[in-house]
Amino acid sequence: MPDVWVLIDHEQGVTSKVSHQLLTAARGLAAKAGGEAVAIFLGSGWATAKDRIAKYGATKALVSESTDYEDFLSSPSVETVSALIAERSPWGVLFPSSPSGKEIATRVAVRSGLGVLADSTNVDIAEGKLSCEYSAFGGSTLVTKTLKSGPFLICVKPNAFVAEESAADVSEEKIEASISDDAKRVVIKERVQKEAGGRPAVDSAAIIVSGGRGLAEPANFSLVEGLADEIGAAVGASRAAVDAGWYPHAHQVGQTGKTVSPQLYIAVGISGAIQHRAGMQTSKTIVAINKDAEAPIFSMVDFGVVGDLFDIVPKLTEEIKRRKGGG
Amino acid sequence: MSLNIAVCVKRVPDTAAEKKLDPTDQTLDRESVETILNPVDEMAVEEALKLKEAHSGEVTIISMGPEGAQPQAIRKALSMGADKGVHLNDPALHGSDAQAVAYALAQVVAKGSYDIILCGAESTDARTSLVPPALAENLKLPNLNFVKNVEVADGRVSAHRETDRGYDVIEGPLPAVVGIVWGANEPRYPSFKGIMASKNKPVETLSAADVGLDLAKVGLAGSQTQVVASGARSSERARNIVDNKDGDAHVKLADFLQQQKFI
Numbered sequence: 001m002p003d004v005w006v007l008i009d010h011e012q013g014v015t016s017k018v019s020h021q022l023l024t025a026a027r028g029l030a031a032k033a034g035g036e037a038v039a040i041f042l043g044s045g046w047a048t049a050k051d052r053i054a055k056y057g058a059t060k061a062l063v064s065e066s067t068d069y070e071d072f073l074s075s076p077s078v079e080t081v082s083a084l085i086a087e088r089s090p091w092g093v094l095f096p097s098s099p100s101g102k103e104i105a106t107r108v109a110v111r112s113g114l115g116v117l118a119d120s121t122n123v124d125i126a127e128g129k130l131s132c133e134y135s136a137f138g139g140s141t142l143v144t145k146t147l148k149s150g151p152f153l154i155c156v157k158p159n160a161f162v163a164e165e166s167a168a169d170v171s172e173e174k175i176e177a178s179i180s181d182d183a184k185r186v187v188i189k190e191r192v193q194k195e196a197g198g199r200p201a202v203d204s205a206a207i208i209v210s211g212g213r214g215l216a217e218p219a220n221f222s223l224v225e226g227l228a229d230e231i232g233a234a235v236g237a238s239r240a241a242v243d244a245g246w247y248p249h250a251h252q253v254g255q256t257g258k259t260v261s262p263q264l265y266i267a268v269g270i271s272g273a274i275q276h277r278a279g280m281q282t283s284k285t286i287v288a289i290n291k292d293a294e295a296p297i298f299s300m301v302d303f304g305v306v307g308d309l310f311d312i313v314p315k316l317t318e319e320i321k322r323r324k325g326g327g
Numbered sequence: 328m329s330l331n332i333a334v335c336v337k338r339v340p341d342t343a344a345e346k347k348l349d350p351t352d353q354t355l356d357r358e359s360v361e362t363i364l365n366p367v368d369e370m371a372v373e374e375a376l377k378l379k380e381a382h383s384g385e386v387t388i389i390s391m392g393p394e395g396a397q398p399q400a401i402r403k404a405l406s407m408g409a410d411k412g413v414h415l416n417d418p419a420l421h422g423s424d425a426q427a428v429a430y431a432l433a434q435v436v437a438k439g440s441y442d443i444i445l446c447g448a449e450s451t452d453a454r455t456s457l458v459p460p461a462l463a464e465n466l467k468l469p470n471l472n473f474v475k476n477v478e479v480a481d482g483r484v485s486a487h488r489e490t491d492r493g494y495d496v497i498e499g500p501l502p503a504v505v506g507i508v509w510g511a512n513e514p515r516y517p518s519f520k521g522i523m524a525s526k527n528k529p530v531e532t533l534s535a536a537d538v539g540l541d542l543a544k545v546g547l548a549g550s551q552t553q554v555v556a557s558g559a560r561s562s563e564r565a566r567n568i569v570d571n572k573d574g575d576a577h578v579k580l581a582d583f584l585q586q587q588k589f590i
Contacts, residue, residue, distance in 0.1 A: 073471070099448075103460040106464070107470070109551075110464035111464055115550075116457065118455040118457055135560070145553060147553070185469040187497065190496040203491065255451055256366065293570070301566060301568070303565065303580060323590050
């Protein structure tokens, strides 16, 4: 069946934005491949997930409800997805290009003797052939790749596709999956949540406001956070800021941190060294605020402000607040 | 329990360098740029050395790639304190994708009897992060990936795995493949004594035939992924830059953000 599957990323049935983006992508691909967009739902919370999945246009769902998927690391998902592929031979499977999505996809690939593409920024079928775009060398080079044969396993970067609603009736099929002892070797013993804040995660946020060395001291990250909260953004940080201990590494954007492609990236007090540009230059819209008119970041912005961030950022935050308030 | 530890490392272009693809076969032109030991692999080596210090044992560095800089990456790890190196070098490997690399490394690892196999969870060049899980799957071993705080006790390994909101504590039986995350530790600098000692440490060079590689699974021809085209990304940006000398740049920026529907 030339169906296009999506491995749904969720927490207790609360599906992630990336899942909605991948379902949107799957609809487009399925139309070209001549199949259906199918959600693969593994874990608990199907009752919660069902409506959300229908909203983004999956016409079918393969559902395996078991706590094994949450108690053990990756392997139960690898086992079930591999078995389903062997049994039904879809056109391909889209995975979120997150650490766990890539890990599952890779292991399914090795186990099933298939190829896998990581970090795709676009997926298409052109003249009957799979065509995936991929950003190399920090976004300076665009590479188009394909896989020799299907079923195709493709990891898609968050924000590569814009989620579009398209309500459908989902027919669900419950899968009886018996997870082997081998797949239960790595146990998740404890989940520690460090950050309580309601901000989105850097990896998948639609908007990111990042701070760098120009902030001068760690306490000034509050300016970045204030702007981020007003505009609904995640907070990022440059390597200089992270190396100085001003902000946690989980927020670092750049070659040794996260590679992101949000709709909007606002760089505050970041000069734009190649190591930083490598992590963000595929962002849809780039804005920079920096006092140095010669900073390399200005060579790659859609909108740049040359000036004192300590003056501009608080005023910008106030201005946005005012406009949101009906101004 | 003394530990037999392997660390898989690769060399990467210096993170500060510009890179390009070889136009003839679309593989990275590795001769055109300065290369270094992948910084994340350096952290894996540091983690290995810490495990050796805590449990005693031996650290073997495994790398594949052409003559030249690859042995340098191994040497660097040896000068940090690892005990010996294994270098898989064969022209048949040129152009291998991540899956093919993992297959080849797995054959090398399988020749030893390691308790724990460490790697950097990603490299600073391609960043696909596919090699550690593919290596584990080839070896049919448990995989703990993107982790730090690695501890070994009673034949089991535990570690912290970074998540969006914190970390998970995960644990599995040895032998296992463990992918170390960036920032897991501060790798030690090789001492002068370490650098001198590394010159006398053994590095074994193996060919594809030595480890019994199936040549149909490696190289450009054996790789499932194919590069169809590559080129400079057109990044035409408006570069609308305003100076804040009149003190109203925040209004102009807000106008821009509103036009773009971010407000």
